Amino acid sequence: MENKLIVSLSPHVHSGDSINKNMYGVLIALIPAVIASLAFYGLGALIVTAVSVIACMFFEWAISKFIMKRESLSICDGSAAITGVLLAFNLPSNLPIWIIILGALFAIGVGKMSFGGLGNNPFNPALAGRVFLLLSFPVQMNTWPVVGQLGYYIDVETAATPLALMKSALHGSTDALAKLPDSLSLFLGNNGGCLGEVSVLALLIGLVYMLWRKIITWHIPVSILVTVFVFAGIMHLVNPQIYVSPWIHLLSGGVMLGAIFMATDYVTSPMSKKGMLLYGVCIGLLTMVIRLFGAYPEGMSFAILIMNAFTPLINMYMKPKRFGEVAKKK
Incomplete structure (x- = not known):
């Protein structure tokens, strides 16, 4: 044969x-x-x-x-x-x-x-x-236990999260922003929220590891974080009395968790580098729009799911260049 x-x-x-x-x-x-x-x-x-x-x-x-x-x-x-x-x-x-x-x-x-x-x-x-x-x-x-209660109890002492306090300030509360944890507490994890939101330091260690092992690239996380920072910074300059600094937005809620581990999912994110950058910028914009003007304190989950739906369209119009392909002359 x-x-x-x-x-x-x-x-x-x-x-x-x-x-x-x-x-x-x-x-x-x-x-x-x-x-x-x-x-x-x-x-x-x-x-x-x-x-x-x-x-x-x-x-x-x-x-x-x-x-x-x-x-x-x-x-x-x-x-x-x-x-x-x-x-x-x-x-x-x-x-x-x-x-x-x-x-x-x-x-x-x-x-x-x-x-x-x-x-x-x-x-x-x-x-x-x-x-x-x-x-x-x-x-x-939306019931958040106070940090430090190390048991598992359904009825525990609860407290407002940083995002809830920010939303209260947007709705007219005069003392909400004064109750926000300081930046160091947010960075290390001494604040209420979901399990994966407590420590920005721990999430950044994971990001460095994945970049080192080339499991992900920098395009999606960096584009999300830069967009959130710029958007929040502009709003803070417009009215610092009700809009917190961009650093607080980066360190609060699910921005870091979403940017590093959720938005970078292989299956649901774009394939090309340009597509990843567009995808990340749109997630950052949607997150801030929902945070500042929407009904929910957090917008990261909704922003990622919305952009997941646009991923096939981004892949269609932002295809990576084929190996050996010669650009057509106009």
């Missing part, structure tokens, strides 16, 4: 990257933020994170095996675990377990597997789960 040489589609040079390698690299980058959440919220952070990860992995396994009838299961590639950690990072530390499980079911079942699984989902699954819970259980999702 004659042997035939079969040449597959490019690229032909293997770089050593794989789905598993990159996914587990992201999980390693998340470790500092996990440690920070445990330090500030203790048992509550541990329970929320563990339940979210286990539920996401279970639902991916169950849907793949019993509903989609797949022989090769994707539970070990790390993507379900990342979804679980990121979903937990978007939740308060005292959220009831049954609500966390519902969020994991929506994130995996609706946000990911209903589109065919990894590589086919148009929206970030963890953010889809977070927004579903925010719309379905607004009271529980």
